[in-house]
Each structure stands twice: as structure tokens, then as C-alpha cells.
């Protein structure tokens with residue numbers, strides 16, 4: 001594990017929660033006050049990670065550097081639209097970087113839900129536990145723990161998929177495994193994460209358990 | 213809208229990782245538009261990506277934050293408006309990720325008849341690169357031949373309904389078939405059934421009509 005924030009005495013999950021809070025505050029300060037110090041702190045933690053994410057997909061260093069700067073500028077300009085109640089700062093940044101990478105590699109934008117679509121299925125009640133995913137500190141802790149608890153083989157395929165941008169087929173080739181094995185590892189990882197997030201809500205898990 | 217057939221974890225994870233083709237992304241985004249349950253699952257999948265970001269080993273960057281901001285102050289905002297400004301005809305019953313791709317309303321599309329009761333509209337001419345990406349227009353009562361799938365195929369129901377061994381598929385449902393499902397869909401709605409389909413690998417065309425319909429019929 002990395003040492004994340006200047007709090008080496010804390011337990012890893014506490015450290016992660018502190019980092020999370022700090023980065024979320026940074027985004028708020030950038031969004032509201034164009035706070036350059038907050039941006040510098042955000043940048044010093046994440047710019048290198050964004051670049052390493054881009055290089056993972058086989059982009060050369062020069063282009064990765066260029067896109068990293070673009071992505072970090074997007075953070076600077078769009079921080080206002082960040083909603084800390086919806087997602088962690090890292091999740092928000094991940095989606096920006098992922099989408100920019102797709103844009104660059106494919107030449108057209110990622111296709112996403114448009115939140116003003118008339119067809120949008122809006123959650124009907126606030127009490128519906130399925131209605132929305134709120135990535136609060138509690139959830140973040142659980143998520144982190146769940147990912148740490150995954151067997152190494154499951155973590156490996158998740159990393160290759162998210163971070164190396166490899167298709168399931170490419171991962172199978174890379175690891176010299178049948179594609180079915182790769183998919184079942186991903187499926188198990190997703191189920192474990194969901195189980196740990198939803199805890200006792202066994203029905204929900206069963207609903208989503210795949211047949212094959 | 214009551215949705216009863218959802219995306220699999222595999223597809224949701226693939227979408228979050230950003231490794232799907234544009235046609236597959238379109239199908240996923242259509243279903244996510246009409247299904248808050250799957251949208252929530254997709255958000256969880258995004259947050260896994262965010263978590264991995266925190267754990268990553270950073271690369272060395274050459275520009276400092278201050279330099280970047282100084283440079284930005286002198287340069288215009290490239291990253292400005294994205295696709296949102298493109299006018300798209302709102303089409304009742306069609307989620308935006310699909311309606312953006314349609315030149316006209318559903319019935320006015322330049323449908324090509326490929327078999328009795330079956331018409332097709334191609335959304336991409338790059339089958340060899342991406343696999344099939346098309347709409348099928350199926351008349352009530354049409355029964356498709358029994359077939360099975362060996363590769364990923366996504367079907368989103370835009371209009372009407374069909375039933376097969378897996379169940380009844382209605383508007384908003386997604387058939388996320390991956391593996392060896394053997395099925396024989398029957399169009400059981402009163403109006404024509406319109407399905408949006410994307411397959412993972414290129415369709416192999418041959419003179420046999422069944423091959424042309426392979427993405428849906430997979431004969």
C-alpha cells in the first residue's frame with residue numbers, strides 16, 4: 001500500500017478517509033474560490049496517477065503528459081460541478097480521465113446517460129435503498145476494505161481492466177487464461193464489493209446474481 | 213417503465229472501465245437511462261475505478277501546478293462544450309443516446325427489408341471494425357429461428373415486446389447475452405417490435421439470409 005497522506009501513524013483506512021476528505025475539500029475550494037493552493041495539493045497527489053493511468057493503455061509519455069495536463073485543467077475549470085455527496089473526488093477524477101482517454105483513442109466521445117433525458121428513470125423515493133449510490137465516508141471505507149479483501153487473482157483482473165484499459169479478452173490472453181475464468185473473477189469481485197456495500201441486503205444480491 | 217431484464221455485472225464493469233465499443237456503450241447508456249437500479253450499480257463500478265486511482269503508483273510529471281495554471285490563464289478553454297450543444301430531435305420513447313444517432317423518427321428510417329416481417333436499419337457501416345450495430349424492425353407474430361450465442365450481444369428493446377426461453381422482453385429491457393444461451397424469440401406485441409442490437413465481433417455475411425440476421429438471430 002502507498003503512504004497516502006501526512007498521517008503515517010493512522011490506520012490505513014483512516015488515512016484513506018482523511019485523504020478522501022482533503023481532496024473533496026480541495027475540489028470545493030477550487031470550485032468556489034479558484035483556490036490555487038487547493039489545486040496544487042490536488043495536483044501533487046493526482047497528476048502523476050493520471051499520467052500513469054494514461055500510460056497504462058500504451059500511450060507514449062509525451063501524449064500522456066499532454067493529456068494529463070488537459071485533464072488537470074478540466075479539474076480546475078469544472079470543479080464547480082463536483083458534488084461531494086455523489087462521489088469521491090477520486091471517482092470524479094477517474095471518470096474524467098477515463099472519458100478523455102476514450103476520446104483520444106477512439107476519436108469520439110464516450111456515450112453516457114444524459115441526466116436531462118425525458119426518458120430518465122428518476123428514483124421515486126428517497127428511502128429506496130436502491131435509489132442512489134451515495135459514496136459517503138462510511139461507504140468509502142467499506143469499499144476500500146472490500147477491495148483489499150479480494151483474492152489477489154481477482155484484484156489483478158480488476159486492475160488490468162480499469163487501470164490498463166484492457167478488454168476481458170485481452171486480459172485472458174495476457175494472463176493466458178480462458179476468458180470464462182477472467183469473467184468469473186470479475187463477476188466474483190463485483191459481487192463481493194456489492195455484498196460488502198449492501199451488507200445484509202441479501203435479496204438484492206440474489207437479484208443480480210448471474211445465472212451462468 | 214417497469215424494467216425486468218438488466219445488465220450483467222460483467223457488462224457494467226466493462227462500461228465503467230471504458231473498454232466497450234461505442235455501439236455497446238450506446239446500448240448500455242440507453243438501459244442506464246431507463247433503469248435507476250443499473251445506474252446505481254454503474255456508479256458503484258465507477259467508484260471502484262476511483263479507488264484504484266488512489267492506490268496507483270504515480271508517474272513523474274514535468275509541469276508544476278502553478279505553471280499549468282499560468283499557462284491556462286493565457287490559453288482559451290479547449291475543453292469547452294462537448295456533444296451537448298448538438299441539436300437532436302427529441303423522439304418519444306427513445307433514450308437520448310440512441311435518438312442522437314437517428315436522422316429521423318423511428319418509422320421514417322430508411323429500413324431495409326431482409327426477410328418477411330423483418331427490416332433492418334444499420335447504425336454503423338464499420339461492422340468489420342466494431343461488430344454489428346443496428347436496429348431491427350420485427351412484425352407482430354414473427355418467430356426468429358432458434359439460435360445460440362457464442363459472443364457478447366446486447367439487445368435493447370425500443371418498442372414492442374418479444375418472448376423467448378429467458379422470459380418476456382419489453383421496452384427498456386436489455387438482453388445481455390454472453391455465453392451459450394439457446395433461444396427462439398417470438399414477437400408477441402401488437403405493434404411492431406423494434407430492437408437495438410450490438411454485437412462484439414464482426415458479423416460474417418453470406419448469401420444466406422440467416423447469416424445477415426446473425427446478430428439477432430444468430431443462426
Ligand SMILES: [Zn+2]
Nearest residue numbers: 218219247250
Ligand atoms: Zn437495469
